[in-house]
Amino acid sequence: MRALIAAAIGLAAALALVLTMTAVGAPPGETSPKPLLHSVPKHP
Incomplete structure (x- = not known):
């Protein structure tokens, strides 16, 4: 029961x-117009 x-x-x-959030x-604010550029690490 507890x-x-x-x-x-x-x-x-x-x-x-x-509900509070x-x-x-x-x-307030804007998102960056630049995309987040990253590369996928290569596995040997």
Whole structure:
């Protein structure tokens, strides 16, 4: 029973965090117009 209560509390906390982040919204600013260029490392 304790595990069920702990899981419910954890789920409620995670949901509250997601809803808070959704309500706050994205931070102001713009993304970089330059693409992130990288190469895949070669394995010998």
